[in-house]
Amino acid sequence: MIRSSKRTTTPVRTRRTAEKRKRGRRPIPMLRQRIIRSATELFGAKGFEQVLTDEVALHAGVGKGSVYRQFGSKEQLYAATVIEGFKQLCNQIEAALGDVQSDRERLTTIVRHAMAYFWDRRQFFVLLRDPTKLPRAEETRYRTERGHLARLVSDVLRQAGREGRIRADLDYELLAECLLGMMRGVQRYQRETVRLEDAIDAIVSLFLDGCKRN
Amino acid sequence: MIRSSKRTTTPVRTRRTAEKRKRGRRPIPMLRQRIIRSATELFGAKGFEQVLTDEVALHAGVGKGSVYRQFGSKEQLYAATVIEGFKQLCNQIEAALGDVQSDRERLTTIVRHAMAYFWDRRQFFVLLRDPTKLPRAEETRYRTERGHLARLVSDVLRQAGREGRIRADLDYELLAECLLGMMRGVQRYQRETVRLEDAIDAIVSLFLDGCKRN
Amino acid sequence: MIRSSKRTTTPVRTRRTAEKRKRGRRPIPMLRQRIIRSATELFGAKGFEQVLTDEVALHAGVGKGSVYRQFGSKEQLYAATVIEGFKQLCNQIEAALGDVQSDRERLTTIVRHAMAYFWDRRQFFVLLRDPTKLPRAEETRYRTERGHLARLVSDVLRQAGREGRIRADLDYELLAECLLGMMRGVQRYQRETVRLEDAIDAIVSLFLDGCKRN
Amino acid sequence: MIRSSKRTTTPVRTRRTAEKRKRGRRPIPMLRQRIIRSATELFGAKGFEQVLTDEVALHAGVGKGSVYRQFGSKEQLYAATVIEGFKQLCNQIEAALGDVQSDRERLTTIVRHAMAYFWDRRQFFVLLRDPTKLPRAEETRYRTERGHLARLVSDVLRQAGREGRIRADLDYELLAECLLGMMRGVQRYQRETVRLEDAIDAIVSLFLDGCKRN
DNA sequence: AATGAATGAGTTTTCATTCAT
């Protein structure tokens, strides 16, 4: 049955029982979390179509029926997984951004967290092929969360722009996608040939300064 | 099976045209091309797993058996399709680069062609999830062609670097992937909100100059 | 996957009946048996390649998926079917041999049961064309069971030989195959023209006494 | 193109040009013979369903279309092949029987030739699964030729019976099938463990004398 | 007449989803 890794979760729960949200003994969400965790791992590593529902259930130590009870369909499970991933990542980034001031460091923080997150989930850059197929609610949440990540970047830019440190004639949303795209490109095609820290640095530098000798 | 090496055959064919292609039903002229064209369209629009072999055959106006006779498997058809696409794109770019001098224009040429090519083939940025699954020969050709595209970019950079117009302390291969990644990001997440020409310009400018006010 | 070793499990099952078979939908009682029964009928009548997996499922009143869940492939289903058939036949024969003394009657018993068994399963004399294609375990079990049938014959002969009632200079294994071969030959080419009892008698007499006038 | 083994045929043809039948430059039958020869080899070794029409054509060094032009269908090619095989075998046996007198030697002659013939064509003992599927004409010819082989045996028996050397109360047709069946059984299940000459001897002895000590 | 490229009906197999317990 495998009932795999509960890892460090148990002590954590003890430590933070106070945290308002969802700590109050809901029987199902635990199970839901386990599934999402497994799904993240598997989908992230192999991509949507390469993962069987059975695999997720097995890996989560959960009956396959439960996966369907919780998520309704494989597609929705995937959506939930990706959404959850974005949420976590955005939370991490937001928390980390609190301490940081300079534009370069803010962007480095974002890039570092995102690249680290996707380093083991390389397939998540692929994302929902066709969010249109999702139930309306999921589609919206998906777009929202994915947008959130992009907005974290564009917000940094917008502020820098407003405060005159970067050019003001730019489309910050577009630039945000450029930054995310660079990360993906490096992730996919250069992960074997470059050190993560160097990649982060190269990306941020390119983004801020460009290639031109100045 | 037969169908083998076309590489060095070209001169030979010239020599013995009379003896070849004699027995049996003559191949339908552009059959293989027709299939590739349909496959490009369908895979490009919907992605590998969303396309049925039957669809490709139907769309190409060809029997399904012919698809398998020509390509052996759906996976190999996909590989052939993508490889062919890269080849065409690279050819186009190389031809177009002939006329162009400045770095900015060279990069703009590359970006324009690539974005135009993928504009209707958005799924091709996804590419082979797992080239490992291909027969050795296909895998190699795939890596070669994909590499070719990246090299077109890095070559421009390298030259510019050598000639002192851009910084020399950069990893040009990494930067090439950044450029391609930006294109993909914009393609995927901003195609509804931005005009193609603006996107091209934004990407090249960002790449060369960065965001920083100078 | 699970489904594993039934051999030594029997005692265990008795011990822990309560804990097992608890979770999830309970297996449809004789599902596997139902499939084997249908497969026996169809394969026996028409031979391996003439039977569709769908037919077996339909005939068994079972979903096609269940056939694959239980047996993994058509080839393995066939193996299981033949093996099961031999087992049953050998059991029957062994049970029937208990009561019988004379060599002639012992052989008649074997021949009668075997011919009756194959009378409706004429294709089973064909057997596995190429047991090599089976998973190792199945191949072994197949050879074992097929050998078992031959050994039932050769054992009778060996005993008769030891006790001096038949010639001692004979290769009993070879003779066993001769006997089985005769049954098949008659089965296949004379079933329309002879009564079963006469055939049995003719075979046993020929086997023991030969054609020669004495 | 392979144009395979013509072996020792060429000299033989030179030697016996006189032989009336079909030596007179018929353009097509040559081709037909080549196909039948290949088909015999392949069907004999692997069985009907394991052989592809392409294989036969390739092995015969002939276009696949020619196979269809000559035989109409794979099923009919198979029939022709088997019929031809029986014909040859029967001819050989009849020729060889001319010189021989005693019953034992006559049977030995038959068994030796048949076993030798099938030794490399083990699948031919399987024969037509369902001759009913053939066009009427082929079905008839098949039954005739197969019957011919059996009759060669039963004729020997009949004569021996008439002349009082073997028991007269026997069904000679049935016995003939017994003899052929024994050959097949040994062929299939004992070919690894017994020398051909010993098998022949054992079969004939069993057939004539039975197992019983006399 | 001979050839082999093209074809598509027919099969096996997979796997998301359902459902009895």
Add this chain to the structure above:
DNA sequence: TATGAATGAAAACTCATTCAT
């Protein structure tokens, strides 16, 4: 409620047969 056995629609692939040359 949670489970995993059962299901069958969907898909890839094969190969006997056809047909243009």
